[in-house]
Amino acid sequence: MSLDLTRAPVHQTALRLKNGQLRVEQYAKALLARIAARDPEVHAWAYIDHEYVLAQARKLDKIPAEKRGPLHGVPVAIKDIALTKDMPTRYNSDIYRGTTASSIDAACVATLRASGALLLGKTHSTEFAATTEGGPCVNPHNVKHTPGGSSSGSAAAVADFQVPLALGTQTGGSVVRPASYTGVYGFKATWGAISREGLAQYSITCDTPGFFARNVDDLELLAKVYDLEDIPSTKFQLQGARIGFLKTHVWDLAPAGPSLQVAWEKAKDLLTQHGAKVEEIEWPDADFEKLTKWHLAIMNGEGRSAFYGHYVLDKDNLPSFLIDQVENNNNISRLDFLEALDGSARLRPIWDRFSTQYDAIITPSVPDIAPEGLEFTGDASFCQPWSLLHAPCINLPGFAGEKGLPIGLTLVAGRYHDRQVLDTGKTIGNIFEKEGGFNSSL
Template sequence: MEPFRLTASQAQAKFKDGSLTVEEYAKSLLDRVAARDSTVNAWAFLSPGLVLERARELDTIPIKQRGPLHGVAIGVKDVILTRDMPTQYNSPIYVDDAPKIDAASIQILRANGALIFGKTTTTEFAATVVGPSHKGPKTTNAHDASRTPGGSSSGSGAAVGDLQVPIGLGTQTVGSTIRPGSFNGIYAMKPTWNSISREGQKLYSLIFDTLGLYSRSVEDMKLLLDAFQLVDDESVEPFSLKGAKFALLTLPTPEWPEPGPGTAAALNKGAELLRARGAEVEEITLPDEFRPMYKYHLQVLSGDGRVAFLADYHQNKDKMHKSLIDHVENKDKHTRQEQLKAFDELAAMRPKIDAFASKYAAIIAPSVLDEAPVGLENTGSAAFCGPWTAMHTPVVNVPGFKGENGLPIGLSVVAGRYRDQYLLRVCTEIGKVFESEGGWHR
């Protein structure tokens, strides 16, 4: 197998037995990028010389001193600071801007031996994806260049889906991690909110922004959770599908759009596969008390955006996307009282969602409306991702299904807050079934 096709865990095994060096691995990945970059356009910054320099440094580390992420190549969304690469936010304001500092997440990854590979594309400030017709970056879907990879973590999702790196970092404010995961046919995780440091990451929303994680296996996702020291209170126990009870959320509330044919088929097929393994699947809609969730989510987001983009507005209004200007100028005229109500109502819902989720092994829900839309002008609807971002719960997009055009569709698997490691154990078993029998293969 060509090294670029290896998952992070597979590559690490070869580093340990001496059959592959980090430099050889990096060269294979760079060759893959060179062959595909003109089509996928996943990188905002990539220096082959810097990658190889870092790879050689990692190869000189004695085996006993190597970290748990030794040699793992990671693409980093270009809203996260990296000391040796520019951080440009896909904004004309920050072209070639290169603060000489690592974000906390990057410091942790480097300390664990990771190879920070390059900076991946994003929408402007990871923000211009809320609402219709907001243009995404030039990045294309890993499986169909005529379609969007999703946003705002466009480049990370596409790079991992296209085998250019095994791991990617994104961020999620509404659906910026889960949606690209589904569209590109990979695992994507939004951990419990505020469980990973966001220091050194430009925030759109202090209340919602969460680091997002991409991989092509649950095993690789666990490498990241362990590196970031995400732990659960409960003891680790094996998980079995047989006898487990799942909630199948076909439509979160009546306010959400109807799933498209591909997602509807994936939900039906997913339920069928789980039942065939002895699981109980209960089809549900969220109770009425959660109906205003998405409205409140977008309302809080609007208020947070007023603060987040105010400085850039004063300095460079002429270089900002209109949607960001609208945030600062409070185009929707939200009052402070409305803002408080949205904050408080969402906060009150969170423990109720935890209690609801605790009745089931996990909640299974749509990740996206359907396959990735044609064109790059719109990164797709985030409507189905928003509930879990607003509720601060961990969610994983599990790939395995396909739509009417043969493109990947995933399903979201959700647990209560701070049950991230538990959720990965559940997704390990679900992923085995969905990937082998869901109908879509890489």
């Protein structure tokens, strides 16, 4: 039986690409065929040039083995808010609809290119990665439902086997939420661990690059390329591990829906059966419940400056949501903004210390399955605290929600424990995928 390259784990395929057992052009053709067959329905891609992809693949195939980079020929999709020197960057905005390629790459894109990756194309985002209104992209598991946002196309393309890896960004819940809705791994790095230069800015306090993959080993390839280093931590062992389940205040605020409630209890049961010591835990300080309102204040405060240039350039083509931020129609005062900045800064080291009391901490990714319809990309309130706390986190897929749609849970740690999150996520994620109950029909 021949290998289906669209479904092969890329950490295995990468070895074959590097030693010449597999040609980059062959791999690219397999993915482009999948895209041609599926994307007219999924609409994951904002820009892709098949002939250009094949030309780049042939160039990579000509590189001598000894000069091939760590990601030689590995296909990666780029969220269309990152500058790319060979593809247009349009931010899903009418203001930039007709623009051509930039003269430079965003720093995180330049790292991928220098590592030998095959940049396959640009994936759909909500407008400026800031609005909650869906674009053309749908959930590949059920096209009547949203894939989430703002990294809609990146999550959908990975879930639909159109690409093995994709770049996303998270300011509120734009990596973790779509990963949960589409049933893939979505990893948000520690804030500041990966450069944001050349990415559309919303909040300098929260904007963070992240990635999508169908397994953790593939994410580890990227962690190595971006040189993510941890504060030293021990190797995760599930047997006897102390695992905290943190509902947070959002459980009642959102509130938690039926699919989340079922996944939550099943996750606790599974980890207990595998030898972990599971316990429900609470926030270590009452002020953590203020993170929701503080996140809103910071989004409004920093959104005013982030979108002011677009407002001056072409207000008529800016969505009302962003106009409201520039004009401060939400009436966020400077005192509100400063309280949010200073309050969240105080909580970060408290969270870092608290998280070390547990071998792993699990928290919800989303309130429920992906909402029906494309008008709304879903509730990010479970994700917002981790964006504001600058904590690394990963959506762990595997659970089946209503209508057969996937739902995941988040593994989170203290700052600069990115590799620990991946190592722990691999062990726990394997259990959730095998025993959580979700079976993809894709």
